[in-house]
Amino acid sequence: MTNPSPLIEMRRIIKVYPPNVVALDDVTVDFRRGEIHSIVGENGAGKSTLMKVLYGLTHANAGEIIYKGSAVHFREPGEAIAAGIGMVHQEIVLIPEYTVWENIVLGVEPVNWLGKIDRQRARRLVQQKIDEFQFNLDPDEKVENISVAARQKVEILTLLYRNVEVLILDEPTAVLTPQEIPQLFAELNRLRASGRTILFISHRLDEVLELSDRITVMRKGKKVDTVPASSTNRQELARMMVGRDVLFTTRRKPKPPGEAVLRVENLTVREDHGRVRLDNLNFEVRAGEIVGVAGVEGNGQFELVNTLMGIQKPTSGHIYIRDVDITHFDILQRRKFISFVPQDRGKMGASLSAPVWEDAIMTHHRLNPRLSGWKGLLLNTRYAQEFTRQLIDTFQVVLPSPRAPFRTLSGGNQQKVVVGRELLLQSDFVLLDQPTRGLDVGSMEYIHDQILRIRSEGRAVLMISADLEEIFLLSDRILVLYRGRLVGNLPVEQTNPQEVGSLMLEGQPQSA
Amino acid sequence: MRQKLLNALIGIVVALLLGAILLLLQGYDPLATYEALFRYSLFGYYPFATTLRNAVPLVLPGLSAAIAFASGVVNLGQPGQLVMGALFATVGGLYLNLPPALMIPALALLAMLGGVVWAGIAALLRRFFEMSEFIVTLMLNMIADFFTAWAITEPFKDPAAFSPMTPQISPNGWLPEWGEFNTMILFMFAAVVIAWFIFHRWKAGYEWRITGQNALFARLGGCEINRNFMAVMLLTGALAGLAGGLVVMGGPHRFIRGLGANYAWDGVMIAIVANNGLIATFLYGLFFSAIQTGALGMELITSVPNEISQVLQAVLVLVIVASREYLNTFVQQLAARRRAREVRT
Numbered sequence: 001m002t003n004p005s006p007l008i009e010m011r012r013i014i015k016v017y018p019p020n021v022v023a024l025d026d027v028t029v030d031f032r033r034g035e036i037h038s039i040v041g042e043n044g045a046g047k048s049t050l051m052k053v054l055y056g057l058t059h060a061n062a063g064e065i066i067y068k069g070s071a072v073h074f075r076e077p078g079e080a081i082a083a084g085i086g087m088v089h090q091e092i093v094l095i096p097e098y099t100v101w102e103n104i105v106l107g108v109e110p111v112n113w114l115g116k117i118d119r120q121r122a123r124r125l126v127q128q129k130i131d132e133f134q135f136n137l138d139p140d141e142k143v144e145n146i147s148v149a150a151r152q153k154v155e156i157l158t159l160l161y162r163n164v165e166v167l168i169l170d171e172p173t174a175v176l177t178p179q180e181i182p183q184l185f186a187e188l189n190r191l192r193a194s195g196r197t198i199l200f201i202s203h204r205l206d207e208v209l210e211l212s213d214r215i216t217v218m219r220k221g222k223k224v225d226t227v228p229a230s231s232t233n234r235q236e237l238a239r240m241m242v243g244r245d246v247l248f249t250t251r252r253k254p255k256p257p258g259e260a261v262l263r264v265e266n267l268t269v270r271e272d273h274g275r276v277r278l279d280n281l282n283f284e285v286r287a288g289e290i291v292g293v294a295g296v297e298g299n300g301q302f303e304l305v306n307t308l309m310g311i312q313k314p315t316s317g318h319i320y321i322r323d324v325d326i327t328h329f330d331i332l333q334r335r336k337f338i339s340f341v342p343q344d345r346g347k348m349g350a351s352l353s354a355p356v357w358e359d360a361i362m363t364h365h366r367l368n369p370r371l372s373g374w375k376g377l378l379l380n381t382r383y384a385q386e387f388t389r390q391l392i393d394t395f396q397v398v399l400p401s402p403r404a405p406f407r408t409l410s411g412g413n414q415q416k417v418v419v420g421r422e423l424l425l426q427s428d429f430v431l432l433d434q435p436t437r438g439l440d441v442g443s444m445e446y447i448h449d450q451i452l453r454i455r456s457e458g459r460a461v462l463m464i465s466a467d468l469e470e471i472f473l474l475s476d477r478i479l480v481l482y483r484g485r486l487v488g489n490l491p492v493e494q495t496n497p498q499e500v501g502s503l504m505l506e507g508q509p510q511s512a
Numbered sequence: 513m514r515q516k517l518l519n520a521l522i523g524i525v526v527a528l529l530l531g532a533i534l535l536l537l538q539g540y541d542p543l544a545t546y547e548a549l550f551r552y553s554l555f556g557y558y559p560f561a562t563t564l565r566n567a568v569p570l571v572l573p574g575l576s577a578a579i580a581f582a583s584g585v586v587n588l589g590q591p592g593q594l595v596m597g598a599l600f601a602t603v604g605g606l607y608l609n610l611p612p613a614l615m616i617p618a619l620a621l622l623a624m625l626g627g628v629v630w631a632g633i634a635a636l637l638r639r640f641f642e643m644s645e646f647i648v649t650l651m652l653n654m655i656a657d658f659f660t661a662w663a664i665t666e667p668f669k670d671p672a673a674f675s676p677m678t679p680q681i682s683p684n685g686w687l688p689e690w691g692e693f694n695t696m697i698l699f700m701f702a703a704v705v706i707a708w709f710i711f712h713r714w715k716a717g718y719e720w721r722i723t724g725q726n727a728l729f730a731r732l733g734g735c736e737i738n739r740n741f742m743a744v745m746l747l748t749g750a751l752a753g754l755a756g757g758l759v760v761m762g763g764p765h766r767f768i769r770g771l772g773a774n775y776a777w778d779g780v781m782i783a784i785v786a787n788n789g790l791i792a793t794f795l796y797g798l799f800f801s802a803i804q805t806g807a808l809g810m811e812l813i814t815s816v817p818n819e820i821s822q823v824l825q826a827v828l829v830l831v832i833v834a835s836r837e838y839l840n841t842f843v844q845q846l847a848a849r850r851r852a853r854e855v856r857t
Contacts, residue, residue: 020848350729351729358718377716
């Protein structure tokens with residue numbers, strides 16, 4: 001081989017998370033100086049773990065890391081940064097009340113001879129870095145006032161300020177809107193031109209193909225292959241990732257929707273100190289229709305779910321299901337009409353420590369008389385087991401036993417239990433809040449099929465999702481939330497991701 | 513299950529070893545001391561009967577705490593609920609006159625009512641004023657303490673006694689002895705069985721357990737959180753109150769100053785050691801009772817002070833609770849290491 005000697009080599013890395021989850025199964029991979037190297041794979045394929053091992057956030061059970069020709073072992077991220085390897089995580093950790101430059105120098109502040117922070121020099125150094133990489137940031141702006149994309153830049157600059165040569169980015173585009181992504185890519189290309197190495201974790205194949213020099217594909221803890229981006233394509237990458245062919249097109253058949261099932265009238269949520277969270281929402285969801293709710297997180301989705309479910313009282317307005325005004329119903333009364341898949345299984349959708357069957361019968365235990373024993377006081381545990389078996393069979397859940405604790409199931413199987421439980425309720429209206437967030441492609445496809453199935457059964461579906469691709473794949477109609485207002489109500493045939501993206505970002509169809 | 517047993521075993525063995533070291537340092541013979549400790553608590557009819565009987569005021573408040581904690585309800589009012597139960601039963605025993613077959617159940621119910629009233633005050637304050645039951649139940653313990661002290665020094669004082677105590681209750685309300693065994697232990701067994709059945713077989717128990725694990729999930733699933741909270745408070749109040757009533761009916765047959773002792777707090781501690789498991793609370797309650805009971809006999813024949821039982825208890829609590837989490841991670845890490853070795857080959 002005539003390859004230039006690599007900057008980083010990870011050899012035969014094995015990592016087992018206790019008790020027996022094999023996250024990395026004998027992975028050998030190398031990264032070259034000055035390349036953008038993407039690591040792709042489904043959730044749980046081990047791409048983040050691989051980077052965490054490199055960065056010293058977690059430790060491998062076996063294997064070695066060669067960096068600049070010598071074996072290294074970083075006990076903690078600080079050592080990795082000192083050696084020139086930095087990582088930007090999915091969740092951004094900055095101090096909102098501090099300015100951009102204060103966040104960047106935090107921890108390595110330049111000081112004057114009195115030991116006081118030399119603010120002018122610090123600010124100047126930060127400005128130099130901003131200019132050097134053309135980051136288009138105001139160093140004096142407070143972090144709480146800047147966009148998510150700008151915060152991400154601050155994180156990257158924080159590492160550049162510490163002179164890292166290798167930047168690891170964990171799914172940086174997941175929090176960005178379509179319009180913000182090209183800018184990030186331009187910046188990453190400039191960083192590469194300056195001789196830095198970029199390791200880019202993603203599962204979005206288009207981006208990866210556009211950006212990278214080489215691509216490493218991981219599946220189930222194993223490295224499948226490393227290929228040059230110029231000699232592969234989306235289909236091939238997807239096949240390597242999933243292990244089989246993947247359909248990228250919708251299987252949604254056009255079908256005229258029926259009568260309105262959910263009707264929301266003038267729904268408004270105003271906080272005590274006057275901030276409007278939901279601003280006079282009016283829309284309906286009809287039988288046999290999937291309505292997608294798009295929007296940057298924090299634009300009213302949370303309040304919409306809470307008012308529909310009855311966790312929060314609206315300030316004004318009404319919610320009807322099949323002409324029954326449920327605005328003042330309590331949660332149990334609502335549950336007779338609503339199936340609900342929450343966005344966070346562990347917080348709202350299940351008890352992690354309970355056995356699977358106990359999570360499977362929630363709500364049914366109130367609505368299904370067969371689960372009740374003597375005088376409605378007893379729980380019919382025998383039927384509960386049978387019910388759980390049915391759910392497991394119907395929704396193809398893979399698990400050791402219905403008595404296993406819920407937390408021992410994989411994410412995809414956990415979600416199947418939650419989705420299955422809710423769909424078995426047979427309600428006319430189904431509310432899905434990020435139903436496939438964090439799932440692997442296989443489980444995602446399965447859940448999507450189920451959503452399409454209930455559409456064909458004539459149920460009404462309202463689906464909130466941060467994933468525009470998912471919204472366009474499934475929805476008949478797209479609602480766009482922007483600062484609590486409904487700024488778009490568009491049939492999917494009459495719109496495109498660009499238009500929805502601008503509505504999400506600016507509340508109006510034309511981006512500046 | 514196996515891990516729980518292992519945890520208990522390790523805890524007990526380590527605690528006894530640490531206790532032995534302490535005894536050696538003080539110049540006592542640990543083997544002889546332990547021999548006496550268990551001879552006077554487990555081996556023989558009378559010692560065993562005494563251990564069972566002493567377990568009653570530990571196990572019932574322990575069950576109360578275990579059910580409350582496992583349901584996400586911070587009822588720490590067992591001491592107050594216990595003495596209020598004792599007071600209710602005593603007053604009933606002083607003024608009611610029924611044949612024993614009615615009197616005993618009536619007094620037991622009154623005892624539970626005392627606990628229910630005291631827990632109910634805290635529950636209502638939480639329901640209508642959103643006052644944390646954690647603080648309120650703790651504060652009510654003080655009030656119950658002073659209220660019962662007043663009740664036995666003023667309105668219900670035995671005029672013939674020199675110190676604060678009530679007269680003896682009607683003999684019809686005395687719990688009969690069967691040989692060495694006091695029938696109060698039957699109430700304890702029944703309470704364990706019934707509490708377990710409600711907690712693990714009733715729909716309400718199912719909702720309580722899930723609420724304790726994840727309240728938001730339970731709420732979204734349609735569980736009636738407020739009603740469940742109230743039910744758990746009242747049930748756990750009744751269990752603690754029953755303990756107080758049984759202590760009066762089975763023991764001195766009157767309310768004497770200091771009757772509640774530390775029983776309820778020991779019960780809370782036992783629930784924590786048992787990780788809020790009901791059966792585990794029962795078993796640990798018996799074991800703690802054995803140590804407390806045996807220590808009294810041990811003091812008779814050795815020169816070791818019976819305070820050693822408190823040292824043993826404290827060490828048991830620390831070792832069992834500390835080793836529980838550690839054992840868990842340890843077992844998992846062992847498994848992970850084994851798996852990693854398999855992967856490599």
